[in-house]
Amino acid sequence: MMQKATQHAAQQGFKRGDFVLYRDPARYWTGQPNHTFVCQITFSWHTGEWNLRVVETGVETYRVSEEYMRLLPAAEAMVDIDTAPLRAANAAAAMDVSALAWLVQNDPRRAINGHPQV
Numbered sequence: 001m002m003q004k005a006t007q008h009a010a011q012q013g014f015k016r017g018d019f020v021l022y023r024d025p026a027r028y029w030t031g032q033p034n035h036t037f038v039c040q041i042t043f044s045w046h047t048g049e050w051n052l053r054v055v056e057t058g059v060e061t062y063r064v065s066e067e068y069m070r071l072l073p074a075a076e077a078m079v080d081i082d083t084a085p086l087r088a089a090n091a092a093a094a095m096d097v098s099a100l101a102w103l104v105q106n107d108p109r110r111a112i113n114g115h116p117q118v
Contacts, residue, residue: 019072
């Protein structure tokens with residue numbers, strides 16, 4: 001099982017700026033709450049370790065093993081926009097508020113001199 005986790009981490013291809021899900025192994029294995037965080041990679045070490053910034057709090061975590069990180073792909077974060085039923089009568093109700101705002105701001109029909117209007 002450990003070998004699978006190591007292989008999975010090596011296949012991730014992390015880079016600075018990526019968003020990842022990080023699980024604090026000490027907190028997790030001791031049964032403590034709040035052991036998993038959404039983070040952004042801030043630095044990479046030549047040892048295969050990473051520095052992370054917790055997105056919600058801004059707290060830095062140093063020298064994290066990539067075995068406890070999973071990439072959060074942009075495609076998954078944008079799926080509600082990419083699959084939005086734009087022609088449906090209830091399209092706006094089915095979308096996340098931020099997705100709807102982005103679509104409204106980027107609607108070419110609302111642009112004046114190439115700049116979106118809200």
